[in-house]
Amino acid sequence: MSTAARGTRVLVLNSGSSSVKYQLIDMADEQRLASGVVERIGEPGGAADHTEALRTVAVELGGRGLGLDSPELAAVGHRVVHGGTRFTAPTLITDEVLAGIEELVPLAPLHNPANVTGIRVARELRPDLPQVAVFDTAFHATLPEAAARYAIDTATADRYGIRRYGFHGTSHAYVSRATAALLGRDPADVNVIVLHLGNGASASAVRGGVCVDTSMGLTPLEGLVMGTRSGDLDPAVVFHLQRVGGMGTDEIDRLLNKRSGLLGLCGDNDMREIGRRMAEGDKAAQLAFDVYVHRLRRYVGAFTAVLGRVDAIAFTAGVGENSAAVRGAALFGLDSLGVTMDPVRNAVRGHAARLVSADSSRVAVAVVPTDEELEIARDTYALAAAPQGG
Structure with missing residues (x-):
């Protein structure tokens, strides 16, 4: 049975x-x-x-x-x-x-x-x-070698499993398909940049339902600025902290993972609180926001180049779904890339998947609530219910 x-x-x-x-x-x-x-x-x-x-x-x-x-x-x-x-x-x-x-x-x-x-x-x-x-890493297993490989000695990389794995895969898989559904199109025909922005944050470039690039790497530390993680960093910073700062490996690990990102820049890792402080003229909060958004824009531009054609940009997770300010700032002035936001639509809060781009925008901009648990349940049920060969 x-x-x-x-x-x-x-x-x-x-x-x-x-x-x-x-x-x-x-x-x-x-x-x-x-x-x-x-x-x-x-x-x-x-x-x-x-x-x-x-x-x-x-x-x-x-x-x-x-x-x-x-x-x-x-x-x-x-x-x-x-x-x-x-x-x-x-x-x-x-x-x-x-x-x-x-x-x-x-x-x-x-x-x-x-x-x-x-x-x-x-x-x-x-x-x-x-x-x-x-x-979490499975959706990114389709990365081509050019995207997955770090440019270090190949033998060393292979010996220690050093490559870009990516994370938040269940979210990126769910949101990329849900975005295609919102557009009334088959996922196989849609190119999507997914921006999963929570306390942890990552971006992915999905071509026809297949992930071809992502921002996180060997660990969830690489990529976008996050709540407490630095994201992209010159690796020589680590050597500098060791040699000049006298810091040990564990201390640097805690610094980059727990005391960096938005928290390190302004003392808060909650975008709502940062927004409140910005409204009061807090310069540290404004700088944290600007650094966060600048990194986002870099990845949108880079993944646009990777995909060649972008049909949609989808925001998801806590910040992506709820911060109109982040969405607006991240995509402001990108008309040359075919992205035109509708500020009225963007300001409206809601729990359902929706478009926040202007009707004239060549690239659709969507807010798509993620559902990682449902994605896991679907995968689990499909596999568990399938006849098992013997």
């Missing part, structure tokens, strides 16, 4: 280092039946570990009549941050696959261990259910 015949519900789990987020989605109509988060894992007042956290999830779902023992539960989908070059598509989890994800921990030391723990506990709770890993 296929998984689809047993049930139509998918539990999506996102196991972080100190939290477990979950959503239960009925794939018959893609309705969310439940969602929540267990936070402060391993901290006073929180769950002792991921086992207890997932048991808490099971109890919460059970209290709503949606327990993990339900015959309607078809599969569990897990967000996994790094798939390396080995896992380039949603993958049914086996012991061998789990071991492979563990082997990739050096590429994502802050994320993959928690992802692995979540998978292990979920398999213990429901060993009979198909469990699927959906990788």
Whole structure:
């Protein structure tokens, strides 16, 4: 009997280092039946570990009549941050696959261990259910070598797995397809620049549904200015901080990942607060905003050149969906690239996908709310429900 015949519900789990987020989605109509988060894992007042956290999830779902023992539960989908070059598509989890994800921990030391723990506990709770890993890096596995390779010694790069992997892949995949749908076109016929702007931020160039370039690299540190991450940086800055500043590797890591970006520039990593400070004439906040927008414009220009023809630019995630100021400033004056914003449309807030470009704009500009959990659920259900060869 296929998984689809047993049930139509998918539990999506996102196991972080100190939290477990979950959503239960009925794939018959893609309705969310439940969602929540267990936070402060391993901290006073929180769950002792991921086992207890997932048991808490099971109890919460059970209290709503949606327990993990339900015959309607078809599969569990897990967000996994790094798939390396080995896992380039949603993958049914086996012991061998789990071991492979563990082997990739050096590429994502802050994320993959928690992802692995979540998978292990979920398999213990429901060993009979198909469990699927959906990788943040998978959508970017189609990058051509010219985009994926760093210009360093090839033997060294291959030995240590140094290349551009990209992240936020489930969001970029979902938004690029949703943008094509908004335009009433087949994704295979549409070229889209996706700007995922949250506390973490990344851009992608998607040609006909296939990612051909992205801003993040070996790690999520490369690319756009983010809430607390620097984004693109001359690598010699690291050597300078070591030699002149006497800083160690871990200290520099914390600086670039936790104390840089908007936070490093003005002391705030919330674009709403930065906007409020700008309105009061705060020069540091204005500079942070200007640096953030300048980097965005550079990537829009670069990815326009990569794609050759751009049909749409899509903004998504917290800042992308909610900051009209960022959208307006990022694309201001780009009429020569075929981009003309409609300031009235751009100022209107909403929860649905919508166009904010002028009718005369050759390139459509869209605001498309992302839905990474639904993307994971779709991938999970499609794989778990498919007949498995033997």
